[in-house]
Amino acid sequence: MTAGKPLRADAQRNRDALLATAREVFDAGDFFDLRFDDFARLAGVGTGTLYRHFPTREALAEAVYHKEVATLCARARELQGELPAAEALATFLRAMVDHIGAHEGLARTLATLMASRSGALAEGGKALEQAVADLVTAAVADGGIRDDLGPGAIMMALHGIGAAHDRPDWRAEADDVITLVLDGLRRPL
Amino acid sequence: MTAGKPLRADAQRNRDALLATAREVFDAGDFFDLRFDDFARLAGVGTGTLYRHFPTREALAEAVYHKEVATLCARARELQGELPAAEALATFLRAMVDHIGAHEGLARTLATLMASRSGALAEGGKALEQAVADLVTAAVADGGIRDDLGPGAIMMALHGIGAAHDRPDWRAEADDVITLVLDGLRRPL
DNA sequence: CATTTATGTGGAGACAATCTCCACTTTGAA
DNA sequence: TTCAAAGTGGAGATTGTCTCCACATAAATG
Numbered sequence: 001m002t003a004g005k006p007l008r009a010d011a012q013r014n015r016d017a018l019l020a021t022a023r024e025v026f027d028a029g030d031f032f033d034l035r036f037d038d039f040a041r042l043a044g045v046g047t048g049t050l051y052r053h054f055p056t057r058e059a060l061a062e063a064v065y066h067k068e069v070a071t072l073c074a075r076a077r078e079l080q081g082e083l084p085a086a087e088a089l090a091t092f093l094r095a096m097v098d099h100i101g102a103h104e105g106l107a108r109t110l111a112t113l114m115a116s117r118s119g120a121l122a123e124g125g126k127a128l129e130q131a132v133a134d135l136v137t138a139a140v141a142d143g144g145i146r147d148d149l150g151p152g153a154i155m156m157a158l159h160g161i162g163a164a165h166d167r168p169d170w171r172a173e174a175d176d177v178i179t180l181v182l183d184g185l186r187r188p189l
Numbered sequence: 190m191t192a193g194k195p196l197r198a199d200a201q202r203n204r205d206a207l208l209a210t211a212r213e214v215f216d217a218g219d220f221f222d223l224r225f226d227d228f229a230r231l232a233g234v235g236t237g238t239l240y241r242h243f244p245t246r247e248a249l250a251e252a253v254y255h256k257e258v259a260t261l262c263a264r265a266r267e268l269q270g271e272l273p274a275a276e277a278l279a280t281f282l283r284a285m286v287d288h289i290g291a292h293e294g295l296a297r298t299l300a301t302l303m304a305s306r307s308g309a310l311a312e313g314g315k316a317l318e319q320a321v322a323d324l325v326t327a328a329v330a331d332g333g334i335r336d337d338l339g340p341g342a343i344m345m346a347l348h349g350i351g352a353a354h355d356r357p358d359w360r361a362e363a364d365d366v367i368t369l370v371l372d373g374l375r376r377p378l
Numbered sequence: 379c380a381t382t383t384a385t386g387t388g389g390a391g392a393c394a395a396t397c398t399c400c401a402c403t404t405t406g407a408a
Numbered sequence: 409t410t411c412a413a414a415g416t417g418g419a420g421a422t423t424g425t426c427t428c429c430a431c432a433t434a435a436a437t438g
Contacts, residue, residue: 008385008434035424046388051426111352152356153365160349163300167341176342184373197405197414224395235417240397 015053017043022064026105031061061109062124068106069124072099076131086144089135090182093154097174100162111163129155145185157181204242206232211253215294220250250298251313257295258313261288265320275333278324279371282343286363289351300352318344334374346370 007015021043025031036057040050054060075095079088100107110125133151140147161174196204210232214220225246229239243249264284268277289296299314322340329336350363 010433011386014387037425040388047426048388048428049386052386055426149365149369150362152358152362153369156349156353156356156362156366157346157369158349159353160345160347163352164345164348167345169341173339173341173345176338177345180338180342180346180373181369182373184369184371199404200415203416226396229417236397237399237417238415239417241415244397 011053014043014045014049017045018050018053018060019064022060026061026064026109027103029104031105032057032108058112058122061112062122065106065109066124068099068103069128072096073127073131076135080135080138084144085135085139085142086185089139089145089185090178092132092135093158093178093182094175096158097161097171097178100165101171101174104165107162107165111159111165132158139185149185154181200242203232203234203238206234207239207242207249208253211249215250215253215298216292218293220294221246221297247301247311250294250301251311254295254298255313257288257292258317261285262316262320265324269324269327273333274324274328274331275374278328278334278374281321281324282347282367282371283364285347286350286360286367289354290360290363293354296351296354300348300354321347328374338374343370 018039021039022031025034025039025042037047037050039060040047043050054063072095076088076092079092082088083091100110110128129151132154136145136151136154139145157177157180161177164170164173167173207228210228211220214223214228214231226236226239228249229236232239243252261284265277265281268281271277272280289299299317318340321343325334325340325343328334346366346369350366353359353362356362
């Protein structure tokens with residue numbers, strides 16, 4: 001996937017330490033509050049090393065969640081094999097909400113990845129969008145879903161859900177959004 | 190509205206200058222890139238004065254768009270008088286997309302206001318949410334719309350639209366989201 | 379196993395942005 | 409006109425980001 005060059009032993013060790021530390025901080029919910037330099041100190045490496053491996057905070061976030069996003073994508077493909085297309089899409093979207101709900105860090109990361117002001121979506125965002133696009137395409141072909149709307153709208157909705165993670169009754173509202181999207185996806189009238 | 194204390198003449202003058210400058214910068218699209226201190230220099234006041242009037246960038250943004258948000262809210266009430274409730278809601282949501290599309294600054298601001306990590310929504314966000322809530326309530330009472338979903342979901346969708354403002358074909362996708370929401374709001378089957 | 383080259387390290391300090399502090403100015407009321 | 413209260417501005421403290429490079433370590437080579 002990202003394997004272009006084989007890393008030297010110590011480099012790999014440092015990279016892993018950084019990732020492990022970041023994951024902990026993430027799960028604690030402090031990721032976006034902590035000084036970026038402190039990741040280095042926490043992981044026991046120099047700041048230079050941190051910046052060489054992960055030039056930005058977002059790059060680190062994406063690396064941490066790379067696996068999680070990959071799992072999500074795999075799950076999408078899996079569902080596509082097991083269920084009728086429309087149901088696969090529905091199930092996947094519900095699963096996404098579950099995931100986001102369970103991991104504050106993932107929610108914030110996805111929001112950041114997608115909002116990525118730098119223009120192009122980061123790798124994780126693209127992969128996720130592709131998975132959704134595939135589900136939609138299949139469901140359209142199947143006839144269970146209207147064909148006049150692209151997958152982008154769904155990504156936007158997911159984005160809204162992820163970014164609003166701190167609303168008081170987030171969970172209920174997130175479910176409502178998915179309901180809205182799914183019902184809206186059946187043919188108009 | 191915000192009038193708790195009568196400002197001294199020079200204070201008012203400075204405040205207005207700051208606001209005027211911010212509005213220009215906003216329309217130019219540079220708001221979130223510009224050094225905060227530079228607003229002061231641009232408006233011809235000291236940094237201390239800037240910080241006294243607007244403690245954070247977000248506070249300034251909200252002040253700038255206070256009027257615009259108020260207009261939007263007024264428009265919502267207006268539509269509610271002119272059209273059948275369901276249509277009023279639809280028209281309003283489309284109008285929101287138009288507004289967001291026309292003003293990059295507003296889009297970013299709304300996203301920031303709503304995402305407001307500080308927990309409670311800022312004044313502008315609350316007002317907007319109230320306006321949407323009223324439209325939804327009326328439409329539900331009218332029978333044109335299902336009653337099992339709250340207005341929060343719509344806010345989330347709008348949030349997604351605003352926050353994703355820089356996606357390549359934002360406009361089409363935003364329209365799709367609204368279509369999805371509106372069609373989803375008709376009774377499920 | 380010695381030597382060489384490529385690869386990677388760490389942290390001091392340059393840089394950049396935010397925000398505070400307070401000696402001074404302006405306002406408006408008495 | 410005088411004076412207290414209100415407001416000002418900008419130097420510089422503070423805090424976070426990121427670069428640079430003298431040095432260390434790992435693998436390749438003979």
